[in-house]
Amino acid sequence: MRVVISAVCAIVLFSYAAAYDPLDPNGNITIKWDVVSWTPDGYVAVVTMSNFQMFRHIMNPGWTLGWTWAKKEVIWSMVGAQTTEQGDCSKFKGNVPHCCKKTPTVVDLLPGVPYNQQFSNCCKGGVVAAWGQDPSSAVSSFQVSIGLAGTSNKTVKLPKNFTLLGPGPGYTCGPAKVVPSTVFLTPDKRRKTQALMTWNVTCTYSQFLARKNPGCCVSLSSFYNETITPCPTCACGCQNRRNCVKSDSKRINMVGIHTPKKDNEPLLQCTHHMCPIRVHWHVKLNYKDYWRVKVAVTNFNYRMNYSLWTLAVQHPNLNNVTQVFSFDYKPLLPYESIS
Ligand SMILES: *[C@@H]1O[C@H](CO)[C@@H](O)[C@H](O)[C@H]1NC(C)=O
Numbered sequence: 001m002r003v004v005i006s007a008v009c010a011i012v013l014f015s016y017a018a019a020y021d022p023l024d025p026n027g028n029i030t031i032k033w034d035v036v037s038w039t040p041d042g043y044v045a046v047v048t049m050s051n052f053q054m055f056r057h058i059m060n061p062g063w064t065l066g067w068t069w070a071k072k073e074v075i076w077s078m079v080g081a082q083t084t085e086q087g088d089c090s091k092f093k094g095n096v097p098h099c100c101k102k103t104p105t106v107v108d109l110l111p112g113v114p115y116n117q118q119f120s121n122c123c124k125g126g127v128v129a130a131w132g133q134d135p136s137s138a139v140s141s142f143q144v145s146i147g148l149a150g151t152s153n154k155t156v157k158l159p160k161n162f163t164l165l166g167p168g169p170g171y172t173c174g175p176a177k178v179v180p181s182t183v184f185l186t187p188d189k190r191r192k193t194q195a196l197m198t199w200n201v202t203c204t205y206s207q208f209l210a211r212k213n214p215g216c217c218v219s220l221s222s223f224y225n226e227t228i229t230p231c232p233t234c235a236c237g238c239q240n241r242r243n244c245v246k247s248d249s250k251r252i253n254m255v256g257i258h259t260p261k262k263d264n265e266p267l268l269q270c271t272h273h274m275c276p277i278r279v280h281w282h283v284k285l286n287y288k289d290y291w292r293v294k295v296a297v298t299n300f301n302y303r304m305n306y307s308l309w310t311l312a313v314q315h316p317n318l319n320n321v322t323q324v325f326s327f328d329y330k331p332l333l334p335y336e337s338i339s
Pocket residue numbers: 026027028029030052202
């Protein structure tokens with residue numbers, strides 16, 4: 001029986017210190033720009049963000065995308081998203097651009113905006129599911145109309161230095177690369193159209209960049225012993241200890257419960273482990289033929305609801321999970337030795 005417990009070697013809820021995620025080595029977020037028309041002073045592009053990660057979604061308060069223009073481009077208008085700042089458009093008379101900043105910062109619109117401001121896959125407050133969770137909601141897109149830019153595939157300059165908060169730090173984006181133009185199928189599937197030019201930007205996640213400490217801890221118990229092995233003290237670092245909130249505190253209602261911050265800064269309930277999430281692993285049965293555990297996930301972060309969550313578990317003996325109750329389960333088999 002001991003074997004099962006000591007075999008629980010790592011439970012991961014977004015916690016790995018590597019440049020990529022060993023549980024999802026091919027995971028990335030790809031941002032595709034399709035130029036759909038050239039205009040007298042620039043172009044109109046459809047920007048599509050696809051979250052190709054197996055289990056890491058972009059949760060509330062959503063993504064923030066930034067880049068640096070290569071020339072003196074301006075954004076005349078956007079549909080399905082907006083920049084957070086307009087910047088200095090004082091040299092424009094009459095028609096004023098949506099954004100004149102050299103480094104625009106774009107966010108998704110909130111659900112329920114008027115129909116004429118919507119675009120396909122937009123307006124979800126920047127929340128994007130993981131591919132392994134729901135491919136149909138793993139995409140976010142918007143349309144942008146750019147001026148003072150190149151007006152052909154020979155003169156256009158690709159934006160540089162892409163940044164993605166998903167939310168909070170963690171993603172590193174590579175340079176934009178021209179790729180074969182996207183082919184679109186019309187809704188009736190009887191005609192194909194093609195982007196005039198397409199470039200892709202790929203962003204990958206690194207736990208090391210996201211935070212110094214783990215984001216969750218694991219406590220253990222079993223049917224044959226009353227002792228609960230708790231999460232280690234300061235399992236997630238203790239730097240938040242001065243700002244934590246006692247569970248009976250009146251401050252909870254004052255500090256904005258369930259209002260996440262863009263930088264992902266948590267507001268924790270005071271615990272000895274100081275983790276936003278505790279995963280409890282209780283061994284209920286342990287037979288020769290099979291074993292069964294009950295997993296309980298507890299949220300100690302007052303800023304988050306954690307709807308749409310995923311829990312990734314690495315265990316040497318999960319290669320034949322036969323039944324999962326109350327949750328959807330998907331095996332991740334990045335390598336033969338890891339499941
Ligand atoms: C991004 O992820 C997709 C799906 O896993 C994969 O096909 C593609 O090669 C990845 N792109 C890069 C640049 O790693």
